[in-house]
Amino acid sequence: MRARGRVVGILAAMLLTACVAPALSYEGYAQQATMTAADAVSAARTAVLATRTDEQGRMTGAALLVLVQESEAALGTLGSTFDSVQPPDDGRSDALRRELDGLLQDAQSAVQDLRIAARRGDDAAMSLAAAALATAGDALADFEELHQP
Amino acid sequence: MSRLFAVALGILTAIGGFVDIGDLVASGVVGSRFGLSLAWATILGIIGICVFAEMSGRVAAVTSRGTFDLVRERLGPRAGLLNLSASALVTLLTFAAELGGIALAIELATSVHYLLFVPTVGAAVWLIMWRVRFSVLENVFGLLGLALVVFAVALWQLGPDWGALLNEVVQPSLPSDEGYPVYFYYAIALFGAAMTPYEVFFFSSGGVEERWTPKDILTSRINVFVGFPLGGLLSLAIAACAAIVLMPQGIVVDSLAQVALPVVVAGGKLALAAAILGFVAATFGAALETGLSIGYSAAQYFGWQWGKYVRPYKAARFHAVVLLSTIAAVTIVLTTLDPIQVTEYSIVFSAVALPLTYLPILLIANDGEYMGEHVNGRVGNALGVTFLGIIMVASIAAIPLMIYTKAGQ
Amino acid sequence: MTDPSRYDLQLHLLDRQIVDPDGELVAKVDDLELTPSRDDPRTLYVTALLVGPLALGPRLRGRLGRWVVAIARRLSDDAQPAPHRIDMALVQEIGSAITVSRRRTDLAVEPLERWVGDHVVNRIPGSGA
Numbered sequence: 001m002r003a004r005g006r007v008v009g010i011l012a013a014m015l016l017t018a019c020v021a022p023a024l025s026y027e028g029y030a031q032q033a034t035m036t037a038a039d040a041v042s043a044a045r046t047a048v049l050a051t052r053t054d055e056q057g058r059m060t061g062a063a064l065l066v067l068v069q070e071s072e073a074a075l076g077t078l079g080s081t082f083d084s085v086q087p088p089d090d091g092r093s094d095a096l097r098r099e100l101d102g103l104l105q106d107a108q109s110a111v112q113d114l115r116i117a118a119r120r121g122d123d124a125a126m127s128l129a130a131a132a133l134a135t136a137g138d139a140l141a142d143f144e145e146l147h148q149p
Numbered sequence: 150m151s152r153l154f155a156v157a158l159g160i161l162t163a164i165g166g167f168v169d170i171g172d173l174v175a176s177g178v179v180g181s182r183f184g185l186s187l188a189w190a191t192i193l194g195i196i197g198i199c200v201f202a203e204m205s206g207r208v209a210a211v212t213s214r215g216t217f218d219l220v221r222e223r224l225g226p227r228a229g230l231l232n233l234s235a236s237a238l239v240t241l242l243t244f245a246a247e248l249g250g251i252a253l254a255i256e257l258a259t260s261v262h263y264l265l266f267v268p269t270v271g272a273a274v275w276l277i278m279w280r281v282r283f284s285v286l287e288n289v290f291g292l293l294g295l296a297l298v299v300f301a302v303a304l305w306q307l308g309p310d311w312g313a314l315l316n317e318v319v320q321p322s323l324p325s326d327e328g329y330p331v332y333f334y335y336a337i338a339l340f341g342a343a344m345t346p347y348e349v350f351f352f353s354s355g356g357v358e359e360r361w362t363p364k365d366i367l368t369s370r371i372n373v374f375v376g377f378p379l380g381g382l383l384s385l386a387i388a389a390c391a392a393i394v395l396m397p398q399g400i401v402v403d404s405l406a407q408v409a410l411p412v413v414v415a416g417g418k419l420a421l422a423a424a425i426l427g428f429v430a431a432t433f434g435a436a437l438e439t440g441l442s443i444g445y446s447a448a449q450y451f452g453w454q455w456g457k458y459v460r461p462y463k464a465a466r467f468h469a470v471v472l473l474s475t476i477a478a479v480t481i482v483l484t485t486l487d488p489i490q491v492t493e494y495s496i497v498f499s500a501v502a503l504p505l506t507y508l509p510i511l512l513i514a515n516d517g518e519y520m521g522e523h524v525n526g527r528v529g530n531a532l533g534v535t536f537l538g539i540i541m542v543a544s545i546a547a548i549p550l551m552i553y554t555k556a557g558q
Numbered sequence: 559m560t561d562p563s564r565y566d567l568q569l570h571l572l573d574r575q576i577v578d579p580d581g582e583l584v585a586k587v588d589d590l591e592l593t594p595s596r597d598d599p600r601t602l603y604v605t606a607l608l609v610g611p612l613a614l615g616p617r618l619r620g621r622l623g624r625w626v627v628a629i630a631r632r633l634s635d636d637a638q639p640a641p642h643r644i645d646m647a648l649v650q651e652i653g654s655a656i657t658v659s660r661r662r663t664d665l666a667v668e669p670l671e672r673w674v675g676d677h678v679v680n681r682i683p684g685s686g687a
Contacts, residue, residue: 041399042401045398046410049394049400049410050410053410058414059413061260062257062259062260063257063409067410214654226588227617450586451586452583452586453583453671454662460686461682461685462675462679465671465674465675465678465679469674469679
């Protein structure tokens, strides 16, 4: 009885320390940032590829919408997940955070424009939004390359 | 002539029925992240399922008994119950993943949110398990699943450097941005996706449903040794398409729509339609198989009358279990857990449960009292024991790797 | 098969499938009823096959087994619940399955089947009932 209680106590202590995550180092934070950037590149370029395929008349409207909406949802989640990570208390990490936040916001607004244009069937607006999203994707790829540990 | 037709039908059904949501997702993800450097894991899984499907088919033909019937006899009620519980839970998770897959495929066709389809899809799956004859069920969805050949066609249309592709398969190397733990985690995932436990229960119970006798062993072997590898080639084609179109752009698959994207790029709207048809057929067929397998397993363990070869009122408990499983699987999907996540968990847990499934089959196929002259030969045993070793390694490493790599990140 | 006068209980009887004359599956042998011989109390005869959760529960042992037995007792209509019995006199053949001479419905050892049938399955159209 006593032995079981002790095991439960240890497990509880372990769980509690896991919930309150220890402060990251700059390297750890940079890794979070690059992983987020990589996922964002994937989401952005999926939507761009889908749009380019649609421009060639090879994609159905339904499939395009599904892919664009999935990318939009993914980019949104990536942004909020990254924002919830506490950066270590130094200037480098804050700069990193500001830079990635900016890039993510560019991608998010581009994909929103793309989704709105796709729903409306507005080909011209879609092209513009896809171009903006492609640029944002490339910028995110550069960011990932630069800050790769 | 009709014999030839039956054999051809069997092979085609096996090809089209091989792929399920686990293969679709695993191949897509791995192709987009690792190219073809994990093809060996898929190939290993294909050989493994061939070895054990042949054994379980032979056991069904000779004994006219289902797997779990024999498992309880051979291992006793306690071990048998442990086996049943673990297999049933994993198969239920797989059932939920397949239902999610059907809904996602319909979403891809209509752009309507997948959750809205789930109850209807669940009802349709159950209705077909309730009413439709076993052979019709098998053949229709198996043949429709052949639409997935579009991935092989797309691969050819994309005009890849075949030499380089083959080189990746034969001389696998780790991509620069991935580590060994993740590499082997996905190797286990691919293995679990190819060697799903339910396949064996379904195959052997199906043999009893179709009243196989030892004369059917040859047909069963042809289906397995020709059909399954060709079906497995479709898995490799899915991975190769993802490797050629998605990987250079840094696109990592995390949705079913992305798995189809290379096919659309290569072949346009018609190819997309074929891919969607293939997705629906593969996942629907697998949903029927997993749902029925849970019923088969429970009924065979407890000794209840089971099967679609009798009118439902004669197998009430069996059909009740199938109905309850369908409701449970639908409920799991309706919790809005990402179906792709559910799929990934189901294949990893399948890998963990593999020894529970395959060890008993190896034991029974080796038992002269059950099998008479059709007992395992030396080659069969050598293969069986080798794969059992591989399965044990995969099973033990699966959960630690999943935790260490945080499910493949 | 083996010499018909010698059977290993574990190997040939326990957990075997019981089949009726029409080939329908009845149940698994969950346990055996052993009765001491009148002449020599040390010799036991198998007098019946026992079927159902009250028979299987004790063989599962441990807490799970007790739990199964408790639930089965609760759900039973009888005042003194006992496992369902198939007398050995009804056993026709012992092979890879155990064939009995009475039809499944006449044996009345599957109350759960009847309950599920009456309340769930047979109410669904197409059950063939």
